[in-house]
Amino acid sequence: MIPTPDLSHLSTKDYDLVYEPAEDTFLLLDGLEADLDALKAAEPRICLEIGSGSGCVSAFLSKILGPSSAVYICTDINPHANKATRGTGRQNQVELDPVNAVFALPLQQRLRGSVDVVLFNPPYVPTSFEEAQMSQNQGNIGGAWAGGWDGMEVTNKFLEQVEELLSPQGRFYLVALKQNNVPEIRQRMEDIFKLHSEVVIERRAGREYLYIIRFTR
Amino acid sequence: MVRLITHNLLACHVKNCNANNFPLEFQNVQLEIREAEFNPEFVKGFLPKIEWKALVDTARQLGDTSLPNEQPEMLDDDFLKNLHHVLLEIHVEEGSMVCPNCKHEYPISSGIPNMLLAEHEIA
Numbered sequence: 027m028i029p030t031p032d033l034s035h036l037s038t039k040d041y042d043l044v045y046e047p048a049e050d051t052f053l054l055l056d057g058l059e060a061d062l063d064a065l066k067a068a069e070p071r072i073c074l075e076i077g078s079g080s081g082c083v084s085a086f087l088s089k090i091l092g093p094s095s096a097v098y099i100c101t102d103i104n105p106h107a108n109k110a111t112r113g114t115g116r117q118n119q120v121e122l123d124p125v126n127a128v129f130a131l132p133l134q135q136r137l138r139g140s141v142d143v144v145l146f147n148p149p150y151v152p153t154s155f156e157e158a159q160m161s162q163n164q165g166n167i168g169g170a171w172a173g174g175w176d177g178m179e180v181t182n183k184f185l186e187q188v189e190e191l192l193s194p195q196g197r198f199y200l201v202a203l204k205q206n207n208v209p210e211i212r213q214r215m216e217d218i219f220k221l222h223s224e225v226v227i228e229r230r231a232g233r234e235y236l237y238i239i240r241f242t243r
Numbered sequence: 244m245v246r247l248i249t250h251n252l253l254a255c256h257v258k259n260c261n262a263n264n265f266p267l268e269f270q271n272v273q274l275e276i277r278e279a280e281f282n283p284e285f286v287k288g289f290l291p292k293i294e295w296k297a298l299v300d301t302a303r304q305l306g307d308t309s310l311p312n313e314q315p316e317m318l319d320d321d322f323l324k325n326l327h328h329v330l331l332e333i334h335v336e337e338g339s340m341v342c343p344n345c346k347h348e349y350p351i352s353s354g355i356p357n358m359l360l361a362e363h364e365i366a
């Protein structure tokens with residue numbers, strides 16, 4: 027068992043503004059841990075997390091791969107999340123590089139075909155279109171979960187962009203909810219982008235049934 | 244912290260700004276130097292991803308003249324250590340980055356670059 031990163035520097039006040047690690051976060055950690063040998067063997071140099079929130083997942087990845095063996099770039103639309111991510115890196119003796127951005131938009135040009143590990147635990151909860159739209163524009167805490175009508179409105183946009191980022195041996199880990207229609211997501215990525223996928227791990231957590239999907243070329 | 248490794252990966256993404264939109268130019272910067280563990284394997288592995296001229300010019304602009312104009316063929320330890328320092332130990336804490344083409348200014352505050360755009364600027 028690899029320990030969960032130390033988050034003791036974050037308080038309930040921080041979690042009013044930034045997504046607090048929850049079952050979905052921990053399932054992603056478990057999925058990464060299950061893939062540990064293959065991840066290490068690929069010797070990733072560039073890791074990118076979209077929507078890093080507290081920074082918990084990237085800090086974990088950096089711990090398991092070795093802080094000095096890769097660069098860990100973390101984007102989020104919420105500036106409080108960027109700060110928390112930076113702090114979580116330092117609390118855990120790893121350097122995370124936060125960028126306040128939508129998906130990887132300012133990195134897309136330079137990172138084409140270069141990213142070895144992409145992580146995204148997206149806002150996946152079904153909400154009204156307006157709620158998702160507003161949270162996206164404001165970059166507030168609502169942006170942590172509001173996913174539009176099928177919970178996929180935000181994720182779908184990134185699914186259009188991720189293939190272009192992946193290196194030849196790149197891996198993309200996505201968190202999804204049962205209602206997001208996991209078989210459809212996988213089929214679509216195969217049909218449009220020829221990305222193969224596997225469910226690394228799945229689990230019921232309270233009312234949610236969650237999946238970690240891994241996409242590769 | 245905007246480290247030069249990150250800076251070397253960021254480009255302007257304002258709508259229709261897709262030529263001469265890299266590298267962004269630092270302005271009014273405050274720097275901090277923080278030591279990072281030297282891993283020659285990482286530096287060598289990252290080398291092919293670097294836009295070399297952008298990195299050298301930016302480092303010089305920030306006062307670090309340790310890198311040669313051309314990437315050397317022999318990667319000795321001295322070179323790799325200098326490159327390690329430039330990529331990973333120089334942190335831009337405050338200031339901004341300006342697009343050489345459209346002049347859009349991306350502010351940096353407490354080491355975090357704000358790359359968000361207003362609705363009308365989005366591609």
Ligand SMILES: C[S@@+](CC[C@H](N)C(=O)[O-])C[C@H]1O[C@@H](n2cnc3c(N)ncnc32)[C@H](O)[C@@H]1O
Binds near residue numbers: 045081102129
């Ligand atoms: C469910 S939370 C996950 C946070 C963290 N990665 C974790 O697993 O605990 C989703 C995160 O994505 C961010 N986010 C939402 N839409 C985004 C977008 N378009 N681009 C980048 N980040 C986004 C939110 O601000 C939030 O921090």
Ligand SMILES: [Zn+2]
Binds near residue numbers: 260264343344
């Ligand atoms: Zn521009």
